Amino acid sequence: MEKIRIREISWMDWRKLAALFQGIFPELTTKEISHYIRHYEDTIAVAEASEGIVGFYQFTPRIGERTAWLNYLGVLPSHHHGGVGSQLLRDFEMRAAQMGFRQAEFDVLQQNQRAIRFYEKHGYARSHPVDNKFRYRKTLTVNVHAAGDPQPARTRPYLARVGRRVLYLMLVGLSLLFANH
Numbered sequence: 604m605e606k607i608r609i610r611e612i613s614w615m616d617w618r619k620l621a622a623l624f625q626g627i628f629p630e631l632t633t634k635e636i637s638h639y640i641r642h643y644e645d646t647i648a649v650a651e652a653s654e655g656i657v658g659f660y661q662f663t664p665r666i667g668e669r670t671a672w673l674n675y676l677g678v679l680p681s682h683h684h685g686g687v688g689s690q691l692l693r694d695f696e697m698r699a700a701q702m703g704f705r706q707a708e709f710d711v712l713q714q715n716q717r718a719i720r721f722y723e724k725h726g727y728a729r730s731h732p733v734d735n736k737f738r739y740r741k742t743l744t745v746n747v748h749a750a751g752d753p754q755p756a757r758t759r760p761y762l763a764r765v766g767r768r769v770l771y772l773m774l775v776g777l778s779l780l781f782a783n784h
């Protein structure tokens with residue numbers, strides 16, 4: 604099993620991540636890639652090996668359906684069959700379950716046999732075909748020990764975001780206070 608670290612992205616990863624998106628999913632346009640990176644920053648994670656980022660996943664929360672929709676999960680071809688995809692998938696499932704999502708769902712192109720084998724091996728069940736794709740889903744359960752503990756890597760960015768928001772609210776409050784005097 605290849606030794607990697609799975610972590611959230613930071614602004615410094617954006618260029619490398621865009622290149623990775625393009626390398627693994629060449630059908631995506633630059634505009635689509637930049638849309639995903641900008642709007643789903645919180646639901647992207649990357650797999651970092653000693654030589655840099657070698658894989659990633661991105662999912663979209665479907666709050667009403669309590670479903671985590673996995674849009675992309677990919678590993679650089681040079682790192683296939685090293686267990687990176689499995690580690691990313693387990694991290695996605697654990698993170699989505701911890702966020703309160705009950706199931707994971709996605710579509711896979713019918714000709715993508717490698718991915719189909721991969722997901723079925725990880726317990727995903729095929730439900731119905733959609734155009735030239737198959738829909739897959741799996742019920743999620745919280746198992747904090749399944750893929751190590753990803754929390755420490757996530758605590759800092761989360762706290763930084765909360766901190767920024769608190770600071771912003773304090774500044775707004777102060778400026779309103781001074782405006783009234």
Ligand SMILES: CC(C)(COP(=O)(O)OP(=O)(O)OC[C@H]1O[C@@H](n2cnc3c(N)ncnc32)[C@H](O)[C@@H]1OP(=O)(O)O)[C@@H](O)C(=O)NCCC(=O)NCCS
Nearest residue numbers: 604675676677678683684685686687688689717718720721
């Ligand atoms: C599908 C994909 C993510 C799998 O990634 P991966 O890193 O190769 O996945 P893993 O190594 O965890 O598992 C893949 C295979 O390697 C095997 N494997 C896992 N660890 C292994 C190891 N240490 N040694 C040898 N084989 C291993 C697995 O049993 C599995 O075998 P299988 O193909 O017969 O099912 C990858 O092929 C990919 O990025 N494809 C292109 C993008 C894509 O199609 N994504 C899915 C749609 S969004």
